[in-house]
Amino acid sequence: MNKPKKIPHKPGVYIFKDRHQKPLYIGKAGNLKNRLAFYFSQTIKIPKIAKLLEEAKKIQILETASEIEALIKEAELIKKYLPKYNVLMRDDKGYFYIGFTKEIFPKILITHQPDTRPKYQNPNPKSQTKHKIQKLKHEISYIGPFTDGNALKITLRLLRRIFPYCTCKETHKRPCLNAEIGRCPGYCCFDNNSKFKILNPKFETNSKSKILNSKQRLEYQSNIKNIMAVLRGKKKQLIHELKNKMSTMSKNQEFEKAAVLRDQLFGLKNIFEHRQTLEVRPLARGQTSAELENRLKILLHTAKNISRIEGYDISNISGTEATSSMVVFSKQANSYAPDKNQYRKFKIKTVHQISDVDMMREVITRRFNHPEWIYPDLIVMDGGKPQLNAATAALKSQIPKHKPQINSKFKIPIITALAKQNEELYIERWRFPIKLKKQPQEILHLFQRIRDESHRFAKKYHHKLREKKFKNG
Known part of the structure; x- marks a missing residue:
C-alpha cells in the first residue's frame, strides 16, 4: 500500500480498507498527516499494525471541522462497520460509552461497559415488611462506542456550558456551585422541602403534584436531547431546529427565550468552528484577521x-x-x-x-x-x-x-x-x-x-x- 500523496494537517477520520473496499480499521486524529506518518514509519514493530498494513490496500480520509466532529464521526463509523482490526470492539472495556438515565432530570455518565439489563429496587428498603421488587424507572440509554475518554470528557464539559445539566449525586437545600456558574439549571437537584426553593420563584413547585413545574422539566430534557443530537452526529439538524425555534419566539415577542437559543447557537458554532477544539488555543501567530x-x-x-x-x-x-x-x-x-x-x-x-x-x-x-x-x-x-x-x-x-x-x-x-x-x-x-x-x-x-x-x-x-x-x- 502506497502512502497517500496529500494528507492535510487537519482533524479527521482515516479508514484502512482491504482490496474489496471493506473497512479494516477506523481511527481519528487531531492532525491527520502526523497521525498517518506513524503507520508508515520504518521503525514500526507492532505485529498487529504490520499485519494491518500488509492487508490494507487503500486509506480513505474524511476531514472534519474540529476534533470533536472527528471523535463523533469515528464512533459512528466503528458502530456501523465493526472493522476487523478495531480489536478493542471485542472487549468492550476498551471503549467508552455515554449513558443517559431515563428519569425526570436525566443524568449523564461515562462508562466502559454499558449495562442494558433491567434494574430493580426495593421501594422502601428501610421497611421491615415485605415489598414487591419494582423495576427501576431510570434505565440507561447509551451512545457509543468512543475511543478517547479524555476527549469525551472535554467534549461533555464544553457542551455543558451551552446545555447545562445536573451532576449532583444527592439533593440539597440551596443552589449547588454548578448552578451558580451556569453549569446546572439548579432546580433539578433541590430537596422538595427546601425553603430556598419555596421562596424563590425560579424554583417554583407545583403544589398539587409536589414536583417541579412542567416547563422546567421540558427545559432540562431539551438540553439533554440536544446533547444527544450532537453526540449522534446530528449537529446540522440541531442548528436548523434551534434557528427555527428562535425565529418563532422572536416573532411571538418571547425575547428572553429567543436570547437563550441565540446563545446556544453561538456556543455550538464556537465549538465546531475551532480547528483545535479539544485543546483550545488562540489565533496562531501570523494568521490573517x-x-x-x-x-x-x-x-x-x-x-x-x-x-x-x-x-x-x-x-x-x-x-x-x-x-x-x-x-x-x-x-x-x-x-x-x-x-x-x-x-x-x-x-x-x-x-x-x-x-x-x-x-x-x-x-x-x-x-x-x-x-x-x-x-x-x-x-x-x-x-x-x-x-x-x-x-x-x-x-x-x-x-x-x-x-x-x-x-x-x-x-x-x-x-x-x-x-x-x-x-x-x-x-x-x-x-x-x-x-x-x-x-x-x-x-x-x-x-x-x-x-x-x-x-x-x-x-x-x-x-x-x-x-x-x-x-x-
Whole structure:
C-alpha cells in the first residue's frame, strides 16, 4: 500500500480498507498527516499494525471541522462497520460509552461497559415488611462506542456550558456551585422541602403534584436531547431546529427565550468552528484577521464587513473638565490594530452636570458632524444600556443629514456598549447582552483592548486639561 500523496494537517477520520473496499480499521486524529506518518514509519514493530498494513490496500480520509466532529464521526463509523482490526470492539472495556438515565432530570455518565439489563429496587428498603421488587424507572440509554475518554470528557464539559445539566449525586437545600456558574439549571437537584426553593420563584413547585413545574422539566430534557443530537452526529439538524425555534419566539415577542437559543447557537458554532477544539488555543501567530472578522460577524449577526472599529469613553471628575476619546482599530494583516493617526479627542461643551449618558450623546452627535472622517463599521463604547440608547438616539438624529444624495459614503454602524463588571456586550435592538466571557478568547480580548485604549486616551486628555487649568490658576 502506497502512502497517500496529500494528507492535510487537519482533524479527521482515516479508514484502512482491504482490496474489496471493506473497512479494516477506523481511527481519528487531531492532525491527520502526523497521525498517518506513524503507520508508515520504518521503525514500526507492532505485529498487529504490520499485519494491518500488509492487508490494507487503500486509506480513505474524511476531514472534519474540529476534533470533536472527528471523535463523533469515528464512533459512528466503528458502530456501523465493526472493522476487523478495531480489536478493542471485542472487549468492550476498551471503549467508552455515554449513558443517559431515563428519569425526570436525566443524568449523564461515562462508562466502559454499558449495562442494558433491567434494574430493580426495593421501594422502601428501610421497611421491615415485605415489598414487591419494582423495576427501576431510570434505565440507561447509551451512545457509543468512543475511543478517547479524555476527549469525551472535554467534549461533555464544553457542551455543558451551552446545555447545562445536573451532576449532583444527592439533593440539597440551596443552589449547588454548578448552578451558580451556569453549569446546572439548579432546580433539578433541590430537596422538595427546601425553603430556598419555596421562596424563590425560579424554583417554583407545583403544589398539587409536589414536583417541579412542567416547563422546567421540558427545559432540562431539551438540553439533554440536544446533547444527544450532537453526540449522534446530528449537529446540522440541531442548528436548523434551534434557528427555527428562535425565529418563532422572536416573532411571538418571547425575547428572553429567543436570547437563550441565540446563545446556544453561538456556543455550538464556537465549538465546531475551532480547528483545535479539544485543546483550545488562540489565533496562531501570523494568521490573517479574516477568521477573527468572521467570528465578529457571527457574534453580531451581520454579513457586513468590519474593517474599522471606533471605541469611545468619557473621563471626568464630578463633571469638571469632562473629555471623551475616539480611538480607531483598523483591520490589518494579522488582527485589528490601533490606528493612532485616526484618533480624536473631544472636550465636552454642552453638558455641565455629572451625566456620562448625556456626554456620550453629545460626542456621537459631534462625531457624525464630520463626514470627512472615515465612517466606522462598528462602535464600541464603555458603559451599558443607557449609554447604548443615548448613542443610538444621537446617531438616528444625524441620519437625515447623511442621505445618499447628500453623502454617498455614509453607512450606519453597529452600535455596542461594553459593561466592564461582567464583560457583557449590549447591542442595538438586542434585548439581552452577550456574555463575552463565554466567547472565544480572541473576541473577548479584542473588545477589552478597544475599551482599555479608549479609556487610556480619554483619561490622558482629561489630565492634560486639569493640569492646564491648575497652571493658569
